Amino acid sequence: MISRAYKNGEYEQALELIGLARQHPLDTPELVALSLYEGILLYQVGRFVESGDAFEMALLIRPEAKLPVPVSPKIESHFETVRKKAQMDPSTTTPPTGKQKPSSGTSSNCPSGQIIPPGRTLKAQQLWRLAMMEQMLCLRDIRGGEVARSLSEFKTLISQAGSTTEWIRAIQEIDQFAKEYSVYPFNSDWQHVKSLVPEERWELGDEDQDVALPEAPESPDEEPASLFGCRAAVAADCERLMRRLLLLQGQLPGVASENRFTARTELLRLGRKVREAGTREKLNTAERDIDAWQSRWRH
Incomplete structure (x- = not known):
């Protein structure tokens, strides 16, 4: 349905369908596909920054991801620019301050890409x-x-x-x-x-010889199998804020060295606050706190 709405030029409707889809349990390929479609659609409606965020989300999960449908050269270029940014090695990238990015504390230092098992046992x-x-x-x-x-x-x-x-x-x-x-x-x-x-x-x-892996509990009172541990009732908005926090982590090297530990600690606390939020009201409060963090530590 999302693909059909996109092909018919019904971009806002397709974005609504993505929001509805995120209210249900998703496996990794589905989450990647939704994020890619979301990036394409957001670009089409002129929301370029959010489009980049959606593409980056997909590439954080699956770095080798490809766009699911043919797109214009502008969108293809935008996507590949985001891919290059996501693939940048933090140990060799120098921020504007001239200081080296740290080798720990950011998601870019996490294992990424597809994990191929050593066998089938x-x-x-x-x-x-x-x-x-x-x-x-x-x-x-x-x-x-x-x-x-x-x-x-x-x-x-x-x-x-x-x-x-x-x-x-x-x-x-x-x-x-x-x-x-x-x-x-x-x-x-x-x-x-x-x-x-x-x-x-x-x-x-x-x-x-393998066994069925356990599935996440479906009860809304328990955390689902979200990549970020988001509550099921607010998973879509929670994941949007978690994507934003991942991007803000990349700004930490630009914070003055004497303040960087405090800024990082506050950011991690914000991540926990977002993950633990079970209502939109709590997420709205967390988002205001994120705005305040960004304003305080902007460089």
């Missing part, structure tokens, strides 16, 4: 699952400390599991961790990357 599936969970948590700026230790322990459990009892224990512990942090890689993504494993890595019968 249950062990390969669970190691892929852990890598995906690590990527999702990193994009929320949840890393290090207890989270890193838990992920490392899970990898060891999976690598060493030999008996049925050991497998059950390892998977149950990972399931509990997934529930605690609301990180649920999709079965559809696993089936896709599994199909990309080269044949020389296959093992006899191993395509039957």
